[in-house]
Amino acid sequence: MLKVGIIGTGAMGTQHFRRMVTLMSNVEVVAVSDVNEANATSLIKSFPGIRFIADAHALIRDPEVQAILIASSSPTHEDYCLTAIEEQKPVFCEKPLSVTSEGAKKVVEAEMKGGKRLIQLGFNRRFDSGFMQLHDILASGKLGDALLAHCSHRAPRVPDWYSTTMAITETLVHEIDIMSWIFNDYFISAQVVMPRKHPDASAILQDPQVILLTTSRGALVMVDVFVNCQYGYDIQCDIVAEKGTARLPDLAKIVVRHDASCGFEIGSDGLKHFEESYNREIQCWIDAAITGEIKSGPSSWDGYKVAVVTDSAVKAQTSGAIEPIAALETPAFYRS
Numbered sequence: 405m406l407k408v409g410i411i412g413t414g415a416m417g418t419q420h421f422r423r424m425v426t427l428m429s430n431v432e433v434v435a436v437s438d439v440n441e442a443n444a445t446s447l448i449k450s451f452p453g454i455r456f457i458a459d460a461h462a463l464i465r466d467p468e469v470q471a472i473l474i475a476s477s478s479p480t481h482e483d484y485c486l487t488a489i490e491e492q493k494p495v496f497c498e499k500p501l502s503v504t505s506e507g508a509k510k511v512v513e514a515e516m517k518g519g520k521r522l523i524q525l526g527f528n529r530r531f532d533s534g535f536m537q538l539h540d541i542l543a544s545g546k547l548g549d550a551l552l553a554h555c556s557h558r559a560p561r562v563p564d565w566y567s568t569t570m571a572i573t574e575t576l577v578h579e580i581d582i583m584s585w586i587f588n589d590y591f592i593s594a595q596v597v598m599p600r601k602h603p604d605a606s607a608i609l610q611d612p613q614v615i616l617l618t619t620s621r622g623a624l625v626m627v628d629v630f631v632n633c634q635y636g637y638d639i640q641c642d643i644v645a646e647k648g649t650a651r652l653p654d655l656a657k658i659v660v661r662h663d664a665s666c667g668f669e670i671g672s673d674g675l676k677h678f679e680e681s682y683n684r685e686i687q688c689w690i691d692a693a694i695t696g697e698i699k700s701g702p703s704s705w706d707g708y709k710v711a712v713v714t715d716s717a718v719k720a721q722t723s724g725a726i727e728p729i730a731a732l733e734t735p736a737f738y739r740s
C-alpha cells in the first residue's frame with residue numbers, strides 16, 4: 405500500500421484525491437496540504453485518518469508520506485519537486501514541471517544527480533485511449549511518416565486571470581507533448597498567428613490563437629487554442645501522413661436523433677472529458693511509485709522539452725516571427 409501526501413486541493417487535487425480514495429488500488433492518502441486551509445480541511449473532514457499539514461515541505465518530509473502528488477498552482481511545482489527529490493520520494497506532478505525552462509532544467513539535473521527517475525508528469529493525454537490509438541497507428545508505419553496535424557483545443561470560457569501567455573503555458577503544453585510523442589519527433593520552430601479577438605475575451609487575453617509548430621523532419625502541427633468558444637469542451641486532432649490519415653475518435657456517446665437534428669453531447673468540462681486518462685495515469689504512477697522508482701510515463705525530461713518549446717512559442721506571440729526552438733539531446737538517463 406503506497407502512502408501518499410497530496411499538495412494542492414483545488415480543482416485538480418480534489419479530483420485526484422477522490423479517485424485515490426474511491427477507485428485506485430494499492431494506495432492510501434495519508435495527508436494533504438494547501439495554502440487554503442479551509443478548502444483542504446473540508447475535503448478531508450469525512451476521512452478521520454487523513455492529516456492536514458500546513459507546510460507542504462513538511463508534508464514531503466513527513467516520515468509517513470512515501471510518495472507525493474503535486475496539484476498546487478503551476479509556479480509551486482518546481483520547488484516541491486526539488487524537495488521531494490532531496491527526500492528521494494516518488495512524485496506525480498501536474499503539468500507544467502516548472503513555469504520556466506531554467507526551472508525545469510534544475511529539476512531534471514537534481515533528479516539525474518539522485519540517480520533514479522522519481523517524477524511522472526501529468527501529461528494525461530498519453531493515457532487517453534484516442535490519443536494512444538493515434539500514437540500506435542503512426543508507430544506501426546502503416547500510414548507512412550506524418551506530414552501534418554490539425555488540432556483544436558477549445559474550452560467554453562476561462563476565468564478573468566487567464567492571459568494570452570497562459571494559452572501557451574497552461575493549454576498548448578498538452579499538444580506540444582502529445583504531438584511530439586505521436587510524431588516521434590521534436591519541434592524546431594514556433595509561430596503564432598492571432599485572428600480577430602473574440603468579443604468575450606478579457607483585456608489580458610488574445611483568443612483564439614493559432615500556433616504553428618514545425619518538427620525536425622519537416623512536419624507541421626497547427627493548433628487552434630480557443631478558450632472562449634462558448635459551445636463546449638472540444639479536443640480535435642486530425643493527422644495527415646504519407647499513405648493515409650488518422651483522426652481522434654469522437655467521444656463514445658450515444659447519437660441522438662431528435663427534433664429534426666442528429667448528434668451527441670460533447671460536454672463542457674475538461675476534467676470530465678479526460679477522466680479515464682486521469683484514472684489510468686494515476687494508477688500507472690501508483691504501481692510504479694510502490695517500487696520506489698518511476699520507469700514509464702511522461703518524465704521530467706518531457707516536461708523540460710515542453711518548457712523549451714513553450715519559451716519559443718511565447719516569444720513568437722509578441723514577435724510575430726517564426727521563432728527557432730533550441731535543440732536538446734535526450735540524456736541516456738531518460739531513454740527507456
Ligand SMILES: NC(=O)c1ccc[n+]([C@@H]2O[C@H](COP(=O)([O-])OP(=O)(O)OC[C@H]3O[C@@H](n4cnc5c(N)ncnc54)[C@H](O)[C@@H]3O)[C@@H](O)[C@H]2O)c1
Nearest residue numbers: 412413414415416438439440475476477478480498499526
Ligand atoms: N493535466 C491536466 O489536464 C490539468 C488540468 C487542470 C489543471 N492542471 C494543472 O493542475 C494544477 C492545479 O490546477 P487547478 O485547476 O486545480 O487549480 P486550482 O486553482 O483549482 O488549485 C490550485 C490549488 O493550489 C493551492 N496552492 C496555491 N499555492 C500553493 C502553495 N504554495 N502550496 C500549496 N498549495 C498551493 C491553491 O490554494 C489551490 O487550492 C495546475 O498546475 C494546472 O496546470 C492540469
